[in-house]
Amino acid sequence: MILDNLYFATYANLPAWVVSSIAGIFGLLIGSFLNVVIYRVPKMMQREVDNYVAEHNEQELPHQDIFNLMLPRSACPHCKHQISAIENIPVLSYIALRGKCAACKAPISPRYPLVELLTAFISFGLIWHFGLGLAGLYSLIFGYFLITLALIDYDTQFLPDNLTLPLLWCGLLVNTQGVFCSLNEAVLGAAIGYGALWLVYWAFKLVTGKEGMGYGDFKLLAALGAWCGWTLLPGIILFSSLAGAIIGIGLIWSGKHDRAVPIPFGPYLAIAGLIMLPFGRTIVEKYLGIML
Numbered sequence: 001m002i003l004d005n006l007y008f009a010t011y012a013n014l015p016a017w018v019v020s021s022i023a024g025i026f027g028l029l030i031g032s033f034l035n036v037v038i039y040r041v042p043k044m045m046q047r048e049v050d051n052y053v054a055e056h057n058e059q060e061l062p063h064q065d066i067f068n069l070m071l072p073r074s075a076c077p078h079c080k081h082q083i084s085a086i087e088n089i090p091v092l093s094y095i096a097l098r099g100k101c102a103a104c105k106a107p108i109s110p111r112y113p114l115v116e117l118l119t120a121f122i123s124f125g126l127i128w129h130f131g132l133g134l135a136g137l138y139s140l141i142f143g144y145f146l147i148t149l150a151l152i153d154y155d156t157q158f159l160p161d162n163l164t165l166p167l168l169w170c171g172l173l174v175n176t177q178g179v180f181c182s183l184n185e186a187v188l189g190a191a192i193g194y195g196a197l198w199l200v201y202w203a204f205k206l207v208t209g210k211e212g213m214g215y216g217d218f219k220l221l222a223a224l225g226a227w228c229g230w231t232l233l234p235g236i237i238l239f240s241s242l243a244g245a246i247i248g249i250g251l252i253w254s255g256k257h258d259r260a261v262p263i264p265f266g267p268y269l270a271i272a273g274l275i276m277l278p279f280g281r282t283i284v285e286k287y288l289g290i291m292l
Contacts, residue, residue, distance in 0.1 A: 189225025
């Protein structure tokens with residue numbers, strides 16, 4: 001309530017597009033940090049595994065240097081040139097450097113500014129929809145987690161517990177205040193979300209002898225259920241399946257994806273979650289005629 005009162009006192013006289021634009025600029029900065037998280041979290045986890053295995057086998061630890069989200073400083077992977085503050089301004093630095101390292105002129109992946117722009121766009125949209133009260137601020141946390149998880153899963157086909165589980169618990173805690181749904185709906189959403197994909201996983205494995213998805217997908221859908229409530233889970237599953245089918249077929253048809261390589265499902269769950277949190281109840285009530 002304090003945050004809501006602060007919002008009304010400070011921003012009530014500002015047009016929605018101004019407040020949303022401020023959120024978008026903030027999103028650019030957060031997007032720069034998310035790039036670091038997306039790149040480093042899988043490496044941090046792999047280093048922990050490598051050290052654990054070495055310690056178990058009484059061998060010298062292969063990774064003894066500091067490597068976390070803060071250290072070492074970001075550097076060019078080709079020449080190890082440390083990225084200065086002026087070279088790390090979201091989007092603008094990429095344009096000024098023409099997509100190349102300032103030192104060795106090696107190309108910089110365009111994904112970095114694209115993630116920053118995506119985060120800015122999602123920040124703008126969520127604040128435009130929810131405003132800058134509690135719902136808006138919580139929705140930003142939701143969106144930032146989903147961007148990170150989607151891209152980690154895309155890169156590694158792995159959804160780390162140290163991101164999916166905090167997202168799930170955050171959803172339950174947020175909805176103790178009934179921000180997006182009641183606590184009962186949130187708890188049922190988490191349980192049904194996990195159980196639904198768990199059943200699909202085992203049914204597919206019993207029929208084909210293969211694993212169709214990973215346990216990280218169960219946990220991510222459980223987290224989406226905790227945020228959105230169990231009543232929106234059918235829509236989340238529908239939208240994620242449609243997105244997966246359309247994008248997957250497009251990638252295979254274009255030759256950019258081998259049919260034999262599994263397609264990660266996490267990015268499509270994330271897309272569905274970002275649609276259903278702000279628009280799910282409107283979609284269900286308006287187009288399906290079901291009052292929630």
